[in-house]
Each structure stands twice: as structure tokens, then as C-alpha cells.
Amino acid sequence: KNEVEQSPQNLTAQEGEFITINCSYSVGISALHWLQQHPGGGIVSLFMLSSGKKKHGRLIATINIQEKHSSLHITASHPRDSAVYICAVSRPGYSGGGADGLTFGKGTHLIIQP
Amino acid sequence: EAGVAQSPRYKIIEKRQSVAFWCNPISGHATLYWYQQILGQGPKLLIQFQNNGVVDDSQLPKDRFSAERLKGVDSTLKIQPAKLEDSAVYLCASSFAYEQYFGPGTRLTVT
Numbered sequence: 001k002n003e004v005e006q007s008p009q010n011l012t013a014q015e016g017e018f019i020t021i022n023c024s025y026s027v028g029i030s031a032l033h034w035l036q037q038h039p040g041g042g043i044v045s046l047f048m049l050s051s052g053k054k055k056h057g058r059l060i061a062t063i064n065i066q067e068k069h070s071s072l073h074i075t076a077s078h079p080r081d082s083a084v085y086i087c088a089v090s091r092p093g094y095s096g097g098g099a100d101g102l103t104f105g106k107g108t109h110l111i112i113q114p
Numbered sequence: 115e116a117g118v119a120q121s122p123r124y125k126i127i128e129k130r131q132s133v134a135f136w137c138n139p140i141s142g143h144a145t146l147y148w149y150q151q152i153l154g155q156g157p158k159l160l161i162q163f164q165n166n167g168v169v170d171d172s173q174l175p176k177d178r179f180s181a182e183r184l185k186g187v188d189s190t191l192k193i194q195p196a197k198l199e200d201s202a203v204y205l206c207a208s209s210f211a212y213e214q215y216f217g218p219g220t221r222l223t224v225t
Contacts, residue, residue: 011172031212043157043205043216086156090212100216101147101170104156 001061004029006087006105014113019074021108023087026068030092033102034061034072037084046072046085084109116140118217120206126223132194134221139187139208145169147214148181148191151204157205163189196224 005024013019023032032048046063047054049070054061058077063070074081088102119138127133139146144165149157160172160179165186176183178197183189193200203219 032212035216042218043207045213045215088156088184101159102149102157102161104149104158105153106156 002105003103004087004089004105006108008108009106010109010111012111013077014093017076017077017112019077019081019110019112021072021085021087021110023070023072023105024068024069025087025089027089027103028092029089029101030091032063032070033088033090034070035086035088037086037107041082043086074110079112079114082111118206118208118215120204120217120220122220123218124221124223126225127196129198129224130195132192133196133222134190134192135204135206135222137189137191137206137217139189139206140215143208143215144186145181145204145209146189147207147209148189149207151203151205151219160191162179193222194208196222200224200225 003026007022029080031048031050033048035043036046037043049061049063058075060073084107086107087105090102118140121136125133146163150160151157160174162169163180163183166183179193181191201205201222201224203221205219206217207214
């Protein structure tokens with residue numbers, strides 16, 4: 001079983017729909033990251049969170065530490081949101097401090113159709 | 115601010131050949147990572163440097179992969195000899211605090 005599981009693996013939706021991508025993890029973490037990867041492009045960090053909720057524009061990320069679960073929401077989705085969304089976790093005390101190497105989920109391939 | 119630079123962007127080699135990738139992190143970032151991303155999967159950490167020291171290389175196949183970060187800035191990742199299953203995108207990332215910044219990656223195809 002992977003330490004970080006995402007669902008769904010693939011998601012196709014219509015423009016304007018509310019999107020939810022889920023992430024569950026089975027290990028202790030110091031932080032959870034949501035990242036975005038466009039086809040042929042690099043990876044961009046969207047959020048890093050260790051508790052509660054963060055919002056940036058139309059993107060909202062939440063985390064429930066007790067349940068080891070996080071969600072990424074996109075409101076009023078747009079075709080330019082089409083990308084792979086990846087959940088990743090950093091482990092506590094892994095490197096003795098600072099930014100730890102990430103353990104990634106397999107990603108959710110999101111397509112927003114006009 | 116310039117981002118993480120990687121070269122080459124694409125490389126095609128035959129199995130059993132050698133290949134090297136180069137990464138130039140964001141200026142001032144002490145931590146540097148190499149990840150391997152096989153098609154359809156999430157990236158996997160290969161090695162993490164803190165300045166010029168190795169922090170974690172537990173998932174680096176040391177019989178064929180090696181990496182160095184001389185002077186704590188640029189880094190190179192080498193594969194010798196390459197196998198078919200090494201075909202992947204090799205991502206370099208750097209960080210100053212907790213957020214990681216990724217380079218565009220090097221797509222390696224081993225035939």
C-alpha cells in the first residue's frame with residue numbers, strides 16, 4: 001500500500017463545476033503539500049499545510065490531521081485548471097530539520113472541458 | 115528570481131550507456147533534491163543534499179546511480195550503466211525553508 005493515496009486518479013468535469021481531490025496518508029507527517037504539474041511542464045507548489053485550511057484564489061486546501069486526510073478544492077473550475085494535481089507529504093525529523101524530501105501520491109489527472 | 119535550471123531537457127541513450135544530468139538551484143537554497151518520475155507515477159526522492167552533504171540517499175540505486183554537489187551549489191546526477199527501467203523524468207528541486215521549487219526536469223529515454 002502506498003504511503004500517500006489520492007482519489008480520483010482521473011477526473012473530467014465541465015467548466016464552472018466545483019472540484020474536489022482527496023488525499024489520504026498513512027505515515028506521520030510534518031506537512032502536506034499540494035502541487036500542480038502541467039503536461040511537459042515542471043511542478044509548481046500550490047499549498048503547504050500542517051493544519052486547518054488555506055485559500056488562494058479559487059483554490060482551497062484543507063487537512064484533518066486526526067483522520068490523516070486532505071482535500072484540494074477548485075471553485076468555478078476553468079479549462080486552464082487542467083493539469084495533474086499531486087499530493088505529497090514531508091516526514092518529521094527526516095533530515096534533522098529544514099525541508100524534507102517529499103513522498104508523493106500518484107497524482108490526479110484533471111481535465112476541465114469548456 | 116531565476117528558477118531551478120536543469121540540463122539537458124531531453125536525452126536518449128542506449129541501455130548500458132552512461133548519462134549525466136546537471137542542476138543549478140535557486141541562489142541561496144541550501145537544500146537540493148533529485149527525484150525520479152516514471153510515467154504515470156508520482157515523483158520518488160532519490161537523494162537529498164544539505165549544502166554539499168548527503169542527508170538522505172536511501173532510495174538511490176547506488177550500484178548504478180551517483181550524485182554529487184560540489185561546493186554546495188550545482189549538482190550532477192549520473193547513471194552508469196543505464197537500464198531500460200531508468201526511463202523517466204529526473205526532477206531537481208531546491209528549498210530555503212519548507213517550500214520546494216522544482217526545475218523543468220530532464221526526460222530520459224533508454225532504448
